[in-house]
Amino acid sequence: MTVKQDFGAVDQFPVGMRVLAVDDDQTCLRILETLLHRCQYHVTTTDRAETALELLRENRDKFDLVISDVDMPDMDGFKLLELVGLEMDLPVIMLSAHSDPKFVMKGVKHGACDYLLKPVRIEELKNIWQHVVRKSKLKKMKSSLSNGDSDGNPDQNRLKANRKRKDQFQEEEDEEERGGNENDDPTAQKKPRVLWTRELHNKFLAAVDHLGVEKAVPKKILDLMNVDKLTRENVASHLQKYRSALKKINNEANQQANMAAIDSHFMQMSSLKGLGGHHNHHRAIPLGSGQFYGGAATMRHYLSNRTFGRLNSVSGMFPHVSSSRPRNHNDGGYILQGLPIPPLDGLHIENNNNNNNNNKAFPMVLEGHAQSSSPSLNPGFSPHFEVNKRLDHWSNSVLSPNVPQSDVHSKPDALEWNLFSDSATPLDKEPSSFCRNTGLGSSNAYNLGPMTDAQQLRSSDPKEGLFMGQHKLESDFLASDAGSLDDLVNTLMTQEQSQADFSEGDLGFGWFNSLRTCI
DNA sequence: CTGTTAATAT
DNA sequence: GATATTAACA
Numbered sequence: 001m002t003v004k005q006d007f008g009a010v011d012q013f014p015v016g017m018r019v020l021a022v023d024d025d026q027t028c029l030r031i032l033e034t035l036l037h038r039c040q041y042h043v044t045t046t047d048r049a050e051t052a053l054e055l056l057r058e059n060r061d062k063f064d065l066v067i068s069d070v071d072m073p074d075m076d077g078f079k080l081l082e083l084v085g086l087e088m089d090l091p092v093i094m095l096s097a098h099s100d101p102k103f104v105m106k107g108v109k110h111g112a113c114d115y116l117l118k119p120v121r122i123e124e125l126k127n128i129w130q131h132v133v134r135k136s137k138l139k140k141m142k143s144s145l146s147n148g149d150s151d152g153n154p155d156q157n158r159l160k161a162n163r164k165r166k167d168q169f170q171e172e173e174d175e176e177e178r179g180g181n182e183n184d185d186p187t188a189q190k191k192p193r194v195l196w197t198r199e200l201h202n203k204f205l206a207a208v209d210h211l212g213v214e215k216a217v218p219k220k221i222l223d224l225m226n227v228d229k230l231t232r233e234n235v236a237s238h239l240q241k242y243r244s245a246l247k248k249i250n251n252e253a254n255q256q257a258n259m260a261a262i263d264s265h266f267m268q269m270s271s272l273k274g275l276g277g278h279h280n281h282h283r284a285i286p287l288g289s290g291q292f293y294g295g296a297a298t299m300r301h302y303l304s305n306r307t308f309g310r311l312n313s314v315s316g317m318f319p320h321v322s323s324s325r326p327r328n329h330n331d332g333g334y335i336l337q338g339l340p341i342p343p344l345d346g347l348h349i350e351n352n353n354n355n356n357n358n359n360k361a362f363p364m365v366l367e368g369h370a371q372s373s374s375p376s377l378n379p380g381f382s383p384h385f386e387v388n389k390r391l392d393h394w395s396n397s398v399l400s401p402n403v404p405q406s407d408v409h410s411k412p413d414a415l416e417w418n419l420f421s422d423s424a425t426p427l428d429k430e431p432s433s434f435c436r437n438t439g440l441g442s443s444n445a446y447n448l449g450p451m452t453d454a455q456q457l458r459s460s461d462p463k464e465g466l467f468m469g470q471h472k473l474e475s476d477f478l479a480s481d482a483g484s485l486d487d488l489v490n491t492l493m494t495q496e497q498s499q500a501d502f503s504e505g506d507l508g509f510g511w512f513n514s515l516r517t518c519i
Numbered sequence: 520c521t522g523t524t525a526a527t528a529t
Numbered sequence: 530g531a532t533a534t535t536a537a538c539a
Contacts, residue, residue, distance in 0.1 A: 237533055
């Protein structure tokens with residue numbers, strides 16, 4: 001290959017670009033030099049930062065770019081970077097073995113055009129010329145700016161200048177725009193994909209929860225989340241997914257609920273006023289229609305919006321981390337989500353100590369549930385219901401395709417609702433309500449023992465177990481793996497029954513009481 | 520400009 | 530195939 005060393009040729013700019021390479025390590029320097037040569041750059045090397053600085057000072061305009069190691073004895077690479085930037089405004093690329101973001105950031109802050117990690121690859125060096133181009137463009141832009149208008153709106157001007165520039169140089173650099181090479185504006189690194197971690201998602205949920213699903217819009221959510229670097233678009237996207245998931249769940253629930261509601265006449269939910277009657281629910285609930293209806297009715301309160309009422313908000317997305325299957329402890333645990341409590345329209349919460357100021361969305365607070373741990377209402381707590389199976393299913397099938405469905409099936413059906421203290425939520429201001437996917441039964445919410453779902457199931461009331469067994473059969477056929485209302489109902493029943501373990505007044509009753517208010 | 524929705528990319 | 534990003538529309 002012929003090496004054209006005609007430095008003057010502008011048309012083939014990258015060739016012959018004058019690079020000053022600085023590295024105290026001779027070996028590294030040699031390698032670097034070689035690589036740079038291979039890129040057809042004109043290379044000058046030095047192992048001392050001081051020397052580099054001298055060279056640069058003495059030969060202004062004799063270099064196009066500086067590439068320097070960070071760790072050097074005589075002078076910190078960053079210092080060099082700073083001085084160069086200050087004195088000659090040359091593009092400087094930092095080179096380091098440290099991948100620590102701290103260092104990278106430092107480099108960037110000090111004005112580095114790029115931060116390459118050792119061992120540096122020739123591919124990376126092949127692109128460094130772009131920094132030079134970019135830098136020169138900026139200069140041009142600046143100068144043109146200072147010359148022309150000066151209305152003190154740098155941003156606007158810059159934009160204009162940018163466009164102009166873009167047009168002007170359009171031809172020159174539209175060549176490798178595309179390609180796998182990463183050669184966009186080196187400085188304008190492509191935005192990293194946002195990964196919605198549990199934490200992030202929880203924040204999201206907190207925000208949505210707080211706003212109320214209906215009023216939750218990207219902007220507001222974003223504000224509430226207060227996460228750096230997160231954009232409205234990110235949130236919008238996530239919201240989109242969230243909503244679709246919600247919709248899916250709701251649809252399923254409604255479908256089932258509707259079917260179940262055919263005979264709604266019999267549903268004694270009518271006795272909305274007479275809550276007393278609801279004791280039955282958590283109580284024995286003989287299998288059979290009664291059970292079913294009761295469950296369905298209950299479901300309505302939590303899931304439906306259109307058909308049965310309005311749903312204030314629903315939480316339900318799982319970040320696809322883990323199998324979502326709540327391992328006993330809490331693998332991070334808060335993957336949770338829950339179904340928020342519906343609005344209590346007509347009813348009033350009597351015992352409502354809802355200190356939850358901002359709890360417009362969920363004006364009611366379920367108490368009692370607090371089991372022994374919290375005898376009375378905990379301000380700041382806002383329990384939510386959660387349909388484990390459904391959610392699990394959702395997260396498994398939708399978010400974690402890896403998890404075999406059998407897994408889902410094998411899981412005990414359970415609806416649980418948990419309390420979520422604000423301490424566990426990212427929102428420090430508002431005690432948002434969350435559900436925590438803790439496993440089976442409310443008890444588990446508080447006793448995070450090593451029990452497995454299965455174990456818990458077993459430990460639950462025998463009658464229930466039976467019931468579940470029977471019912472499960474049905475649901476498996478009826479609803480298959482979709483996580484049907486049957487499942488939900490079943491779940492609910494299970495929940496109720498298991499709650500019976502804790503005295504009615506405590507869980508069951510209180511639960512319904514509150515629920516009643518929701519209706 | 521913001522929120523939604525559809526298309527596209529990874 | 531699921532997710533996230535972008536484009537496009539109201």
